Amino acid sequence: MFFLKISRLWALGSLVLYWAIAVQSIQETRQSAATECSTEYFTRIAPSGIDIERVQYVTNGFFFESGNLGYPSIPLGLPYLCAIIVRNTTANYRFGMFLPNTWNSKLLTIGSYAFLGGINWLDMGSGVKYGMATLSTDTGHNTGRADMTWANTTERRVNWAYQALEVKQIQRDPNIFDGALIGAPAWDTKHLMPWLSNLARLNLPEEMPNSINNVTLFARLQAEVIRQCDHLDGVTDNIVSSTTACRDSFDITKVRCDTTTGEAACWSQQEIDTALRMYDDYVTDDGKLVYKGATHSSEGEWSTYLLPAEPENFTNNVRINFDGQYERYFMNYGPDWDIYQYNDSTVTDSEIRDETSVQATADQYDLGTFRNTGKIILYGGLADAVVPVQHTTLYYDRTVDAMGNIDNFFRYFQIPGMGHCTNTPDIVKAPWMIGGAGQAIQRPPYNSAWSVPLGFNDTQHDALLALMDWVENGNPVSKIIASEFNFTDSTMQNLVLYRQRPLCMYPRTAKWDGKGDQNIASSWECS
Numbered sequence: 001m002f003f004l005k006i007s008r009l010w011a012l013g014s015l016v017l018y019w020a021i022a023v024q025s026i027q028e029t030r031q032s033a034a035t036e037c038s039t040e041y042f043t044r045i046a047p048s049g050i051d052i053e054r055v056q057y058v059t060n061g062f063f064f065e066s067g068n069l070g071y072p073s074i075p076l077g078l079p080y081l082c083a084i085i086v087r088n089t090t091a092n093y094r095f096g097m098f099l100p101n102t103w104n105s106k107l108l109t110i111g112s113y114a115f116l117g118g119i120n121w122l123d124m125g126s127g128v129k130y131g132m133a134t135l136s137t138d139t140g141h142n143t144g145r146a147d148m149t150w151a152n153t154t155e156r157r158v159n160w161a162y163q164a165l166e167v168k169q170i171q172r173d174p175n176i177f178d179g180a181l182i183g184a185p186a187w188d189t190k191h192l193m194p195w196l197s198n199l200a201r202l203n204l205p206e207e208m209p210n211s212i213n214n215v216t217l218f219a220r221l222q223a224e225v226i227r228q229c230d231h232l233d234g235v236t237d238n239i240v241s242s243t244t245a246c247r248d249s250f251d252i253t254k255v256r257c258d259t260t261t262g263e264a265a266c267w268s269q270q271e272i273d274t275a276l277r278m279y280d281d282y283v284t285d286d287g288k289l290v291y292k293g294a295t296h297s298s299e300g301e302w303s304t305y306l307l308p309a310e311p312e313n314f315t316n317n318v319r320i321n322f323d324g325q326y327e328r329y330f331m332n333y334g335p336d337w338d339i340y341q342y343n344d345s346t347v348t349d350s351e352i353r354d355e356t357s358v359q360a361t362a363d364q365y366d367l368g369t370f371r372n373t374g375k376i377i378l379y380g381g382l383a384d385a386v387v388p389v390q391h392t393t394l395y396y397d398r399t400v401d402a403m404g405n406i407d408n409f410f411r412y413f414q415i416p417g418m419g420h421c422t423n424t425p426d427i428v429k430a431p432w433m434i435g436g437a438g439q440a441i442q443r444p445p446y447n448s449a450w451s452v453p454l455g456f457n458d459t460q461h462d463a464l465l466a467l468m469d470w471v472e473n474g475n476p477v478s479k480i481i482a483s484e485f486n487f488t489d490s491t492m493q494n495l496v497l498y499r500q501r502p503l504c505m506y507p508r509t510a511k512w513d514g515k516g517d518q519n520i521a522s523s524w525e526c527s
């Protein structure tokens with residue numbers, strides 16, 4: 001997983017309503033679905049400015065778009081559906097839709113991941129199994145990860161930022177969606193990217209003593225965090241559920257080479273200084289908060305930003321490649337700019353270059369009339385260092401400051417022990433699966449998976465179903481039961497349930513009742 005920016009949005013509305021009508025007509029003439037699912041049909045109903053690139057009636061369970069660099073994975077186990085690829089010729093972006101034969105009249109719009117370009121077929125494949133039509137745009141370019149060289153034109157930047165999603169943003173058009181399930185949002189890009197450039201710079205040059213060059217150091221630090229902080233939340237279960245208590249008391253010198261004996265991967269004082277920068281909020285010399293620091297327990301993900309790779313792994317490496325690309329391409333500094341030129345003035349410049357003509361941006365912290373018409377579930381892994389979760393919390397807190405009590409439409413859930421969007425370290429095994437974006441495909445049957453495995457596809461365990469229940473039936477979501485599974489075989493094809501626990505509406509947390517089985521959700525209360 002790598003730097004995912006995800007919003008799974010769910011709604012029916014204007015631009016997409018047009019296409020939803022197309023779905024409806026297929027639904028009504030199901031017996032002729034194969035005929036209706038044709039380039040001729042969609043060309044006939046398409047407005048001007050739209051090219052129908054491809055239409056395929058899928059009856060063999062999979063769909064493959066060759067040359068898709070951002071999302072090359074093939075969704076499997078698909079129901080009978082009509083797959084279409086459409087190009088908006090005036091704005092130069094494409095979108096794909098899965099229109100299932102058996103349709104429940106809902107549309108799920110799938111968000112995109114970080115700077116990737118391409119139609120997100122895999123998450124569309126999970127979504128269509130709920131019975132919804134699904135849609136994803138390519139955000140206007142076709143690239144793999146750790147690549148921002150495409151961002152050198154205004155059109156592409158604007159497509160990525162909002163235009164390719166057109167009206168599909170709550171803030172720009174509150175009427176378009178009924179609900180939004182949002183995980184690990186990279187909402188403050190203009191500050192997130194300088195934050196990671198700053199980290200990269202502090203960790204360079206590679207031969208200096210402060211530079212962290214060995215991946216085993218992160219696992220060592222994470223193990224020490226668990227050793228010192230697991231119990232601070234009241235339950236010794238390998239999960240650091242109170243990262244703030246850990247921040248207040250953690251003694252990092254316990255991993256320092258002069259205090260550890262016989263243990264692998266000790267830290268030098270200079271390397272510790274770099275680690276402390278990672279935990280600290282990034283505040284400029286003149287006192288301005290740029291970005292919140294990483295939580296204690298997120299160390300396993302630090303390799304994303306702090307570890308150099310061998311030259312052959314160049315494109316997967318943030319420190320060598322990703323850092324500086326934002327400045328070079330998004331900020332127009334040009335391909336020759338290098339990370340050593342970074343200083344706090346880059347932050348100010350990033351703010352200035354942020355498109356001010358856009359009236360509604362996330363840092364307005366006012367969701368306007370969406371409060372009256374829609375519902376939001378926001379979630380973040382408490383061990384997420386890729387989009388540091390404290391910045392997600394900051395967004396929620398500032399929205400409360402701006403709007404007052406927002407419980408009637410916007411609720412936030414932290415997931416202790418979960419990293420960026422998905423997964424948990426083996427030494428933690430925290431419950432994390434809630435049917436969030438990108439989650440189902442982490443567990444068998446992988447590319448054909450959807451929702452939560454072993455039959456937990458219900459409103460108690462699946463956040464998307466819970467959101468729909470809130471929107472459609474007015475049942476507010478106060479907790480979501482997260483699940484963690486064990487593999488029963490070495491080839492990782494089979495699962496048994498390991499443990500479940502409620503995630504609580506922030507700022508509440510899950511409290512053990514002191515007597516029941518800690519691995520069973522009913523032994524926990526939100527308070």
Ligand SMILES: *[C@@H]1O[C@H](CO)[C@@H](O)[C@H](O)[C@H]1NC(C)=O
Pocket residue numbers: 149150152153
């Ligand atoms: C943008 O980058 C592409 C390569 O990704 C290059 O072909 C093109 O000339 C660049 N455009 C500008 C305006 O620099």
Ligand SMILES: *[C@@H]1O[C@H](CO)[C@@H](O)[C@H](O)[C@H]1NC(C)=O
Pocket residue numbers: 015047048049050088089090091163164166
């Ligand atoms: C193409 O995209 C532009 C920019 O988002 C939008 O204004 C226009 O309506 C789109 N065209 C169609 C036919 O949807």
Ligand SMILES: *[C@@H]1O[C@H](CO)[C@@H](O)[C@H](O)[C@H]1NC(C)=O
Pocket residue numbers: 214215216217264265266
């Ligand atoms: C990383 O640290 C471990 C533990 O100290 C050590 O065994 C290993 O050789 C180191 N790897 C490199 C590439 O230095």
Ligand SMILES: *[C@@H]1O[C@H](CO)[C@@H](O)[C@H](O)[C@H]1NC(C)=O
Pocket residue numbers: 309310312313
């Ligand atoms: C580079 O990538 C190869 C292939 O994925 C992998 O085997 C190797 O361990 C990687 N090296 C480093 C230093 O990450």
Ligand SMILES: *[C@@H]1O[C@H](CO)[C@@H](O)[C@H](O)[C@H]1NC(C)=O
Pocket residue numbers: 341342343344345346
């Ligand atoms: C910071 O960077 C800017 C742009 O590269 C440069 O003009 C400025 O002199 C730098 N400031 C310091 C204190 O190095």
Ligand SMILES: *[C@@H]1O[C@H](CO)[C@@H](O)[C@H](O)[C@H]1NC(C)=O
Pocket residue numbers: 130455457458459465
């Ligand atoms: C859960 O999955 C089962 C089996 O696929 C299906 O029959 C049922 O309708 C699903 N429930 C929901 C709420 O989607």
Ligand SMILES: *[C@@H]1O[C@H](CO)[C@@H](O)[C@H](O)[C@H]1NC(C)=O
Pocket residue numbers: 429486496497498
């Ligand atoms: C699941 O794995 C955990 C940790 O390895 C182990 O303690 C537990 O007994 C396993 N549970 C089941 C049901 O296999």
Ligand SMILES: [Ca+2]
Pocket residue numbers: 229230231232233234235236237238239240241
């Ligand atoms: Ca604990």
